[in-house]
Amino acid sequence: MVPSAETHHLRIQPPGPVQRGRLRVTGTSDPAESIEVTSRYVERGGTPWFPITGEIHYSRLPRHRWNETLGLARAGGLTSVACYVFWRHHEPSPGTFQWTDNLDLRGFIEAAAAHGLDVIVRLGPWSHGEARHGGFPDWLIDWAQEHTVALRTDDPAYLERVRALYRETIAQLRGLTHAEGGPIIGAQVENELYDQPEHLTTLRRMAEELGLEVPLWTATGWGGAQVPETLLPVYSAYADGFWADAQTDWPHFAAPHYQFDETRDDLGTGADVRAALGADDDASEAAVRTSPTPFITCEMGGGMHVAYHRRPRVTGRDIAALAALKIGSGSAWQGYYMYAGGTQREVLGGDQESQATGYPNDVPQRSYDFAAPIGEHGQIREHYHLLRRQHLWLQAEGSRLATMTTTVGGGSGAPGEPRWAVRSDGYSGWLFASTYQPARVGLPPQQGVQFAVTFDDGETVTVPSRAVDIPAGTWFTWPLRYRLTDDLVLRSATCQVVTRLSRRARQAGTPGGGQTGDPGRDVVVLCATAGIPPELVLTGHVPVGGCARGVHTEHDGVEVTVVHVGGEPGAQCRIQLPGVEVILLDEATADRLYVLGEGQQRRLHFSADPVYLDPQTGEVVRLSQRKDSRVLSDLHPEATAGVPRTGGPADRLTAPDDYSGAAVFCPEIPPEAFGGAHRLLLRVEASFDVGRAWVGDRLISDHFWHGRVWDIDLTDVQQQVAEHGLRLELLPWDPDLGVWVDPAVRDTPAGVHLRAADLIRVERTVGV
The missing domain is CATH 2.102.20 (beta-galactosidase, domain 2)
Incomplete structure (x- = not known):
C-alpha cells in the first residue's frame, strides 16, 4: 500500500430525462439519417451521436493538398470538418464572385464526402479567423463608410449585400445538403456576435429563404453571447491566446479549461477584438453552466496562432489534456480550431488581421500554421496522435458516452x-x-x-x-x-x-x-x-x-x-x-x-x-519524411532592427516593416533535391525576431519566432527557386523589446543565431 493513501468518494446520480423539440430541425426522407438535437446530445438515426469536427480552410490550402489533408483528418478520427466561407475571398469586387481553384467550396465539400466526412459550413458574413476585416471585402468597408451603413446588423442596405453573398454561396451547396443525401449537416451564421440576436435570427431565415436546408444551425456562444432560440450555441476553449496582453503570463480564461467544470463559456476568446469593435460586453459576466442544449465546442484550440506582441508556444500535450478534460466536463461534440493550418492568400495589403485594419494585433502576413495537429505544410504534430487516441475511443464508445452526465469529484484551482x-x-x-x-x-x-x-x-x-x-x-x-x-x-x-x-x-x-x-x-x-x-x-x-x-x-x-x-x-x-x-x-x-x-x-x-486511405482506390497511403541535406549551419551575422513602434486600439507592439538591417541568407537549393519528392521543406532552426522568405519579389513565408522551427514549403515554387533563388531575411531578437515568449525560450540571447537550415523530403508511398 502506498503510504498516506487517501480514497476519494463520489456518489453518482442517474441522468434525468432529455428534453426534445426546442430547436427546429430540418428532417430528411431517410429515417436512418435523421438528426435531432436533445437537451444533452445530438441523435442521428435515433441513436445518440458524438461528432468530432476539425476546422480546415479550403481557401488557405493549395487545392492539390485537399485530398491528403482530408484523408489525414479522417485517419485522425474526425467525423466532420468545418470551414469558413471568407467573403473577401469569394467576392473581391462587388458582384464578381470566384469559386474556382482552391476557392471551389463545392469541390472541397465533395472531397470531404469522398473521405466519409460530414461538413459544417460557417457562412459568415463576418468570420474573423484572423482575416483582414474579419473576412469582409475592402470594398464593403469603404461602401459602408461612404453610405453610413451599419454592418453586422439588420440594416436593409447591408442585408441586401449579404443576400447576394448567401445566394451565391448556397448555389454552390445545392445537392450536397444532408436533406439531399449529401454531407452538409450544419451551418453557422456570423461569428462572435454578442449583442444582436435579432440579426442572427434574420441570417438563418434569409439562408433558408434562399434554399439552404440543413438540420443544424449554430452560432458562437462564448463571451456571454445572446444566441436566439432558433440557433444552437457552440463554445470555445483555448490553452492560451495570442490576443492577451504581452504582460500576461497565462491568460485568466485558460486556467478553468484544466479543471473539471460544466461551465461552457470562455470570456476571454476574442475579448480584445470585441472591445476594439465596441461591442456591448455587459452580458459576458454570465458564464453558462446549464443549458437546454448540448455542450458543443466548435473552437477548442487545436493549437494557437502567434501575434507580434505575444507568441504562445502551446504544446501537443497542452492541447490533448484540454480536450480530454472537456470530455470529462460533459462535452457532447468535440470541435477543434484549427485542425489543419494553412497560408494566408496573397493580396495587396495582406489578407491577415493587423493593426492597420483596426485590430489590436499584428499576426504573420502569410503563415496561418496555428500549431495545428496538421501543420501549414502537412506536418504531423504530436497532438495529431494524442488526439487520435481520444477520437478512436469516441468513435467506439461515443454513442453511450454522449448520454452520460458529469459529476465532479474535485478539482478547484x-x-x-x-x-x-x-x-x-x-x-x-x-x-x-x-x-x-x-x-x-x-x-x-x-x-x-x-x-x-x-x-x-x-x-x-x-x-x-x-x-x-x-x-x-x-x-x-x-x-x-x-x-x-x-x-x-x-x-x-x-x-x-x-x-x-x-x-x-x-x-x-x-x-x-x-x-x-x-x-x-x-x-x-x-x-x-x-x-x-x-x-x-x-x-x-x-x-x-x-x-x-x-x-x-x-x-x-x-x-x-x-x-x-x-x-x-x-x-x-x-x-x-x-x-x-x-x-x-x-x-x-x-x-x-x-x-x-x-x-x-x-x-x-x-x-x-x-x-x-485513398477513397478512390481503397489503398493505404503512407507519408514519410527524412532529412535530405543541410544547406546552412552555425551562422551568427550582425543585424539591426528599426525603432520599435506600438499601434492599434490596444497600443500593442507593431510588427516591423523596416528590413534594411536584416541578416540575409541565400541558401543554395540543388535542383536534384526536388527529384521524386512528394513535398520539399526547408526547416530553419534559428532564433530571431521576424523572418521572411522570398523567391524573387514574392513573399512565400514569414515567421514570428517563438521557439519552434520555421518550415518553408518549396514544393510549389520549384521553378521560381531555380530562376530566382531563395532569400531569407531575419531581424534580430531583442529580449528587452517587451515581446512575450514562453519561459522555456525566454533566455535566448539577442541577435540572429541560425543553427541549421535543412532540406526535408516528404515521400508518399501507396499500397503498403
Missing part, C-alpha cells in the same frame, strides 16, 4: 486538490482524472490515491484496488463497469480504452502486414497509463490466458478476477478472455495505432508514419 470527475449513466461510466497544466504552471503529483464511485444501484467500485501515485503532468480516462461482452464486465481498469472491433472487422498488424490473434473473438484495445501499474478487474470468476494471469478474490464485497499482466504492454501483449481478446498497449505504441476502413472493413494499422 487549488494545485494540491485532486482533479477528477465521472461521466455516468447511473450504472457504469468513465473516471477522468488529471494532474496536468502547461509546464510553466504545472501541477504536483498526487500521492496514494484511490477513487471510490458509488452508482445508483448502491454498489461501489474502488479503483485501483491498491492506492497509487499519480505522476505530475498526467491525465487519464478509466472505464467503470465496462461491458467487454454481453456476459463479461470490466469492473475497473487503470488503463484507457482506445478502440474495439467486432470479430468480423478485425485485422491487426502493420500496414500491409499479417493478421494475428483468435478470429473468433472481439478485440478491445487498451492503453496502459504511464507511471501507473496496469490493472484490470473483472466481475466474477473469469479464466484468463495469453500474456496475463487471473487471481480470484473479493473486492468491494464483490467476487472479482484481478488480471496481472506479465511483461511490458505493447502490440504483443494480448490477454485472452471469454469471447474477447484484449490488446494492452503502451502509450508510444498507442500513438502509432490507426483504425482504417468503415463498418466491417475496419482494421488496425500500426505505423510510425502517418497513413490514410
